[in-house]
Amino acid sequence: MDDLFSVAGKTALVTGGARGLGFTYAKALASRGAKVIICDLDEHAVAAAVAELTSYGEIKGYKANVAIEQEVIALVDKVSNELGQLDILINNAGVVQRVTTEDMTLQEWNRVMDVNLTGTFLCCKHFGVMMKRKGKGKIINVSSIAGRMGLDLRLAYCTSKAAIEHLTRTLAAEWGPDHVNINAIGPGYIKTAMNEDTRADPVRYQKMLNQLPWGRFGEPEELVGVLLFLASPASDYVTGQTIFVDGGLLTQ
Numbered sequence: 348m349d350d351l352f353s354v355a356g357k358t359a360l361v362t363g364g365a366r367g368l369g370f371t372y373a374k375a376l377a378s379r380g381a382k383v384i385i386c387d388l389d390e391h392a393v394a395a396a397v398a399e400l401t402s403y404g405e406i407k408g409y410k411a412n413v414a415i416e417q418e419v420i421a422l423v424d425k426v427s428n429e430l431g432q433l434d435i436l437i438n439n440a441g442v443v444q445r446v447t448t449e450d451m452t453l454q455e456w457n458r459v460m461d462v463n464l465t466g467t468f469l470c471c472k473h474f475g476v477m478m479k480r481k482g483k484g485k486i487i488n489v490s491s492i493a494g495r496m497g498l499d500l501r502l503a504y505c506t507s508k509a510a511i512e513h514l515t516r517t518l519a520a521e522w523g524p525d526h527v528n529i530n531a532i533g534p535g536y537i538k539t540a541m542n543e544d545t546r547a548d549p550v551r552y553q554k555m556l557n558q559l560p561w562g563r564f565g566e567p568e569e570l571v572g573v574l575l576f577l578a579s580p581a582s583d584y585v586t587g588q589t590i591f592v593d594g595g596l597l598t599q
């Protein structure tokens with residue numbers, strides 16, 4: 348039973364791991380014996396996160412923008428040199444843009460798509476090669492309840508997350524014969540910097556709480572159970588799925 352959910356000795360990359368949910372995923376994996384690399388946009392934020400995570404296990408960090416293909420390719424080299432191969436890829440880096448559709452510029456639309464969707468595609472493509480070569484691997488993409496619900500002011504975000512779910516299904520079919528599992532986590536409302544501004548608005552915050560059967564936002568640590576399931580042998584015959592961790596939000 349213990350081995351079923353074990354990630355000990357595995358190698359993992361968490362994109363956008365300097366803070367928020369990515370930081371929590373990196374901590375969860377490192378503290379259970381995985382060798383973890385995080386990447387993020389800001390060198391200082393990466394260094395600070397690595398300094399904090401070092402007490403939990405083996406961890407390194409690099410500055411990389413997942414939306415830029417050359418940076419992803421350079422990261423593949425670093426991960427290869429550092430870890431030799433990659434068992435677990437967590438495509439967590441993401442951005443949200445709250446704006447009405449009439450006011451959204453093409454640049455804003457493209458930024459959300461570039462990071463959330465293209466970044467996921469680029470990391471799947473370039474790190475997937477390492478996994479396909481090995482005939483084994485776990486890719487965990489990050490969708491959202493926004494991939495299933497239409498949320499106001501977030502046309503690009505919701506569209507990108509719905510596309511991540513379909514990318515997950517489609518790639519799972521393509522790489523099934525290579526025994527690479529591609530699944531997604533779909534967080535609900537989880538307390539991080541990403542939604543600090545909405546939680547600071549009492550009317551908006553209460554409206555969100557009213558939607559939640561559980562009556563509260565989730566804590567980042569509450570995603571760890573599904574993360575470990577998808578990263579470990581427990582999910583070896585599970586692929587193309589999105590598992591929601593949302594306090595029942597999608598039942599509404």
Ligand SMILES: NC(=O)c1ccc[n+]([C@@H]2O[C@H](COP(=O)([O-])OP(=O)(O)OC[C@H]3O[C@@H](n4cnc5c(N)ncnc54)[C@H](O)[C@@H]3O)[C@@H](O)[C@H]2O)c1
Pocket residue numbers: 362363364365366367368369386387388389411412413414439440441442462466489490491492533534535536537538539540541542
């Ligand atoms: N917090 C929630 O309630 C919630 C709900 C559903 C889905 N999600 C998803 O979970 C993921 C993490 O969200 P979070 O709440 O921790 O957000 P966050 O803003 O706290 O953290 C996101 C991290 O990604 C990094 N990042 C952004 N663009 C990047 C890029 N191009 N390359 C590399 N790193 C980049 C940021 O610098 C940041 O460190 C996102 O994909 C988000 O869409 C979050």
